[in-house]
Amino acid sequence: MIQAQDFIDAATARGLDFYSGVPCSFLTPMINRVIGAGGQGGALDYVGAASEGEAVAIAAGAWLGGRGGVVICQNSGLGNCVNPLTSLNEPFRIPLLLLTTWRGQPGVKDEPQHVLMGRITQQLLDLCGVPNRPFPAEGSDIAPALDAAIARFEADSLPFGLVMEQGSVADETLDQAPRVLPAPGELRDERGGDGRPARARLLERLLAILPEAAAVVATTGKCGRELFTLADRPQHLYQVGSMGGASGMALGVALTRPDRPVVVLDGDGAALMKLGSFATIGAYRPRNLVHVVLDNETHDSTGGQATVSASVEFAEVARACGYALAIKADDEAGFERGMRAALAADGPVLLHARIAPGSMKVLGRPTVAPHEVARRFKRFLAS
Numbered sequence: 165m166i167q168a169q170d171f172i173d174a175a176t177a178r179g180l181d182f183y184s185g186v187p188c189s190f191l192t193p194m195i196n197r198v199i200g201a202g203g204q205g206g207a208l209d210y211v212g213a214a215s216e217g218e219a220v221a222i223a224a225g226a227w228l229g230g231r232g233g234v235v236i237c238q239n240s241g242l243g244n245c246v247n248p249l250t251s252l253n254e255p256f257r258i259p260l261l262l263l264t265t266w267r268g269q270p271g272v273k274d275e276p277q278h279v280l281m282g283r284i285t286q287q288l289l290d291l292c293g294v295p296n297r298p299f300p301a302e303g304s305d306i307a308p309a310l311d312a313a314i315a316r317f318e319a320d321s322l323p324f325g326l327v328m329e330q331g332s333v334a335d336e337t338l339d340q341a342p343r344v345l346p347a348p349g350e351l352r353d354e355r356g357g358d359g360r361p362a363r364a365r366l367l368e369r370l371l372a373i374l375p376e377a378a379a380v381v382a383t384t385g386k387c388g389r390e391l392f393t394l395a396d397r398p399q400h401l402y403q404v405g406s407m408g409g410a411s412g413m414a415l416g417v418a419l420t421r422p423d424r425p426v427v428v429l430d431g432d433g434a435a436l437m438k439l440g441s442f443a444t445i446g447a448y449r450p451r452n453l454v455h456v457v458l459d460n461e462t463h464d465s466t467g468g469q470a471t472v473s474a475s476v477e478f479a480e481v482a483r484a485c486g487y488a489l490a491i492k493a494d495d496e497a498g499f500e501r502g503m504r505a506a507l508a509a510d511g512p513v514l515l516h517a518r519i520a521p522g523s524m525k526v527l528g529r530p531t532v533a534p535h536e537v538a539r540r541f542k543r544f545l546a547s
Contacts, residue, residue: 166303168197168333174306176207178314180232180261182420184211184219188238190265190328193336195236200339209419211448213412214440216241220248221409222444224258225381225416228401228542233260233416239267239285239327240278249292249323251405252413257535259317261310262294262325269329289325296325301332321535343447349483352491352505354498360520361496363458364390369500370427370456371395375507378425379417379545383410383434385465386523387458391429393528398544401537402530408437411445411455418450418512421545425452425507432459432473439481445512446486453512455482456503460521468521482514489513 171194175181183198185191198210209231213219216237223233237245242264253260268274268282281288289296295316300306313324367390374380381401382388388402403410414428435442435457445453457478462468479490489509491502499517506513530537 165331165334166300166306168194168336169201170303171300171306171333172197172201172208174310175234175261178232178310180234180310181207182209182223182226182231182416183234183236184213184222184226184416185236186213186216186219186238186241188265188267190267190330190332191236191238191263193333194263196336196338200336211415211419211444214444215438216244217248217409218412218438218441218444220245220260221252221406221412222416223260224248224252224256225413226420227258227260228413228538229417229420229545230542231420234263235260236263237265239264239281242281242285242288246292248406248409249294252403252409253323254293255404255534256538257321258538259321260323261313262323263299263328264325265328266330272330285327294323294325296327299326299328299332301329346449346486349486349488349490351479351483352489352502354502355492355494356498358495358497360494360518361499362522363387363460363519364394364524365496366458366499366517366519367391367394369496370503373500373504373507374427375425378427379421379541380427380429381410381414381417382429383407383431385431386527387429387431389527389529390524392530393524393526396530396532398540401541404530404534408434408441410434411438411441414453414455415441415445415448415450417545418453419448422450422452424545425454426450427454427456430455430457431464432457432461432476433463433471435478436471436473436476442482442485442487446482449486449488450512451510454506454515455487455512456515456517458517458519460519462521464521464523478516479514487512487514491515494518
C-alpha cells in the first residue's frame, strides 16, 4: 500500500499534474488527495468529467496547453475511453497516463457487472495500443511505474496505463469546497429569420473577426474540412475523429491557457453525443471559452440522416448548465452579432446557430497529418 501524496509528488516531478476522471471506490483515496492538493493552492488541477471519454478529451486538451494529463477511472469506464484513445490520442499522438482500477479481478469477489471487464481489462488496453503495468503497491514501485510511462511518452507520444488493485492506496479524507450555484446566465436572441446560412458562410465570417490570439478546435467531419479549405492556420486543430470530444478538448485547452481565447466549433450530432460536456464546461466556467454549435439537424458527413436536434434548444441547455451567456442565431447577420458579443464577453459562451444542410462543393481534407496539426497547435498556444 502506498500514500497517494507520494504518487502525486512523483508524477508532478515528471510533469504529470493535470487530472480528469470519473470516480471509482478503489480510486477514492487518490481522487480525494488530488482534489485536496489542488484545493490548497497547489499546482494540481482536477476536472471531474461527465464521462470517461470526455476525461480523455479534456486531458488531451490540457496536453496541448502544455500540461501533463492523467485520466483516472474505473475499468468499467474503459469502454467509454476506447473511442478517444483510438481516434484522438492515436492519430494526434497525444500522450496521457491512464489510471484505471481492476474491478472484477479474477479470483476476487466483486459485483457481477464487473466480471467480464475484470477478465479483459489488460487485453482491452493492449488492443487499444495502451501498454500497461500494475499500479504501484509499494513506495519503491512508484518511480519505475512512472518512468515506464515517461519512456512510452518519449518513444511514441502515446498513452500508458496503470491498473490499480483494491487497497493499493491508503485512505484519504475528502477536502472539497462546495460548489457555488452561479447566477443564471444571460440568454440573447439574435435570430433574424433571414434564411438559414451555409456553414461555410459562417466560417468565413468567423475567420474575418477572430482575434489572432484565438485558438480554434473544429469538430470532426465537414466542419473541420471546410475550415481547412477556407484557411489553414497554426491555431486551427481539425479533430478528425473522437466524435463529441471537441468540446472536452477545448475545455482542457481553455483551462490550461486562460490567456487565450478558445473557440470550439461543434456540430449538432457531436454535441448531442457528449451533451454532458455542457455541464462540465458550465461547472468549471472558463472565461475564455466560446462554444459554437453549428446545427444543420443532420449527420452531414454520412449522407444527411436527421439528428434529433430540431427539438433541442442548445442555448437554453447551456444556460441551464451554467454558461455565462447563451445566444441563438439563424442567419449570417445574427451569427456575426452573436460571435462579436461572445468574443467580448466573459465566458463560457454558447452560440447556437441553426444552419442549412450541405457543404462546400469543392471540399478539401487537411493535408497536414494529425500529429503535425497537434504539434503546431501546441507551439501556437505556447507562443
